[in-house]
Amino acid sequence: MDIAFRDANFKTTGTDIDKIMPPMSRFGSTRSQNKEQIIEELKQYYERYFGL
Numbered sequence: 001m002d003i004a005f006r007d008a009n010f011k012t013t014g015t016d017i018d019k020i021m022p023p024m025s026r027f028g029s030t031r032s033q034n035k036e037q038i039i040e041e042l043k044q045y046y047e048r049y050f051g052l
Helices: 002-007 016-020 029-049
Strands: none
Touching: 002 029, 016 029
16 A cells, blocks of 8 residues: 555556455455455545545
């Protein structure tokens, strides 16, 4: 999040999101659902606090 606030850009690609996710199989369908949920929550956090 520090980088997102510094660069004024929230990135959803790459391995940064994977680093904060709990360990789980990369081949399960629940992994993609969990990742999307985490991305959505982080986007909401970013949008709420970016202007401060």
